[in-house]
Amino acid sequence: MNKTASIIITVGLIIGIGIILWGGRKVNNNATTKTISNVVIKDGIQYITINAKGGYIPAVTNAKSGITTKLIVKTNGTYDCSASLVVRPLNFQKILPQTGETVIDAGIPVAGTSIQGICGMGMYNFVVDYH
Template sequence: MKFAFLISISLAILIPVLIITGSNSQDLAGGSSNTNIAPPTVVDGTQIIEIAAKGGYSPKKTEAKANVPSIIQVKTSGTFDCSSALVIPSLGYSVYLPASGSTNIEVPAQQPGTVLRGMCSMGMYNFSISFS
């Protein structure tokens, strides 16, 4: 419990910093004004990559670390459009996201230079995560 408390304290300090430092790159990547999506962070050896899904995906481009197992956390909030039908072809993964919530997708460590692409089932919306 004490550990969890320390984590939440450090997150409370870290998250505003991450949002401030990440805001420039997110704007360049097409903007994500509606959600508080943090850039990838490594927690206990696992990289957390946040993606928002609603009327498309944001950020559209994410830079992540290679050679670390990752969890893509897809956040939905009143998502009733087709971005809730998510496919990641190279992982053979597809899911119907809940209208609101957070869905974890486990991704094994990726080689440097790998670009993981996700899209709605119709291929209309997409995002990419570049590992280096």
């Protein structure tokens, strides 16, 4: 085998490994996206995370019924009216801290029901549907 051939093979191997690594990275990114769901069940309690800043994200959440459920509303430098939150079916009405996490007890939801959170001025809202 001459020198040129071995250089071509080496370069080819490096590119091949690079493509495999790059492909693996893409798959990992997809897996990460999947775990960024805002519904987590931990120790028999369902936690639903809603981010409040210039509105509520996600606007629609699909969650399970028949399990003790808590809403976690996260604020992060939230100076707009989404910090003024009303969740009527849960009798919740509060001005949230500008930055922090507010845990709201959502009881054990019934299938087919939903709860709606709304900002104090009625501009922004979010919905959690229980299945």
